[in-house]
Amino acid sequence: MKIEIITIDFWNTLFNSDSGELRNSTRSKVLIDTLKDMQVNVELDLFDTVMKKSWKYYNEQWLHELRTPTATEIINYLWDEMNLLRNEQAIQYVIEFFENSILYFPPTLQQNALSVIQQLSCKYKLAIISDTGFSPGRVMSQLMENIGIKKYFSAFSYSDETGVAKPHPLAFTTILHQLHCSPENALHIGDIERTDIMGAKAVGMYAIRYDGDVDSATIAAKPQESKADFIANDWNEIATYLNC
Structure with missing residues (x-):
């Protein structure tokens, strides 16, 4: 050849x-802390359920539609699943953290x-x-x-x-x-x-x-x-x- x-x-x-679990746990913490700053208390069981649904959604799109949902799409999906009021500033903050987390906790x-x-x-x-x-x-x-x-x-x-x-x-x-x-x-x-x-x-x-x-x-x-x-x-x- x-x-x-x-x-x-x-x-x-x-x-x-090797640092994937740390990135994902920190992403979840940032999302929860952001919701607390908005005076929104989300039950952890509900949060875990919604996070699992978001991963299922991502994998379905990846496996069957041959595309990868972006952080923007996933965060908006989570927001809708938790029936949260729109707060564009908070949403953008979470999106940017999710996107940049590999720079904070690099593989x-x-x-x-x-x-x-x-x-x-x-x-x-x-x-x-x-x-x-x-x-x-x-x-x-x-x-x-x-x-x-x-x-x-x-x-x-x-x-x-x-x-x-x-x-x-x-x-x-x-x-x-x-x-x-x-x-x-x-x-x-x-x-x-x-x-x-x-x-x-x-x-x-x-x-x-x-x-x-x-x-x-x-x-x-x-x-x-x-x-x-x-x-x-x-x-x-x-x-x-x-x-x-």
């Missing part, structure tokens, strides 16, 4: 999920990812293809800028910007078009078989499945068989596979 570009998933591939790079990214950038053009959650693509890129890794990447495809989630072809072809590359000369690295691997293979790209994030909620659901061209448990294995 003659590879010209390598696209990489953000969550659980380039970055790990860390996967082990050996930085050194391998540096090696790969000397041989290939690199790009990010990632679905987004509460934090939009612009904030994810800001995190990459903050830790000094964004400079190694030439293009970005985020679901909140393209309007589609993987495995939708547009998530992948957006980068192929930006970097003027044919799919047979491109390789994608990601952790989810359904979205990353099947999506990349469907448009004609090569694919590596990354199984190195042992804390990922998706690790137990990964099928033993894969359509990937290679399965890696560490970024150094990816470097070896690509002769870097």
Whole structure:
């Protein structure tokens, strides 16, 4: 295979999920504190129920509609589910905190990812293809800028910007078009078989499945068989596979 570009998933591939619980618990606390400031007392049982409904809503949209609801959509969904009076200033405050929380409690790079990214950038053009959650693509890129890794990447495809989630072809072809590359000369690295691997293979790209994030909620659901061209448990294995 003659590879010209390598696209990489953000969550659980380039970055790990080790601070996810802290981010989500802090988001919930900020929302509750904001409601208290509005003199609104929400029962914790109701709050927990509504939060679970919001995650269910997000996953339904992600899995079946191939899109990722934004923080704005989710916060407005929560507001409506709790039958709260509209307070645009409070809503905007909560939205911005939800979006920026990965900057306050940043995830860390996967082990050996930085050194391998540096090696790969000397041989290939690199790009990010990632679905987004509460934090939009612009904030994810800001995190990459903050830790000094964004400079190694030439293009970005985020679901909140393209309007589609993987495995939708547009998530992948957006980068192929930006970097003027044919799919047979491109390789994608990601952790989810359904979205990353099947999506990349469907448009004609090569694919590596990354199984190195042992804390990922998706690790137990990964099928033993894969359509990937290679399965890696560490970024150094990816470097070896690509002769870097």
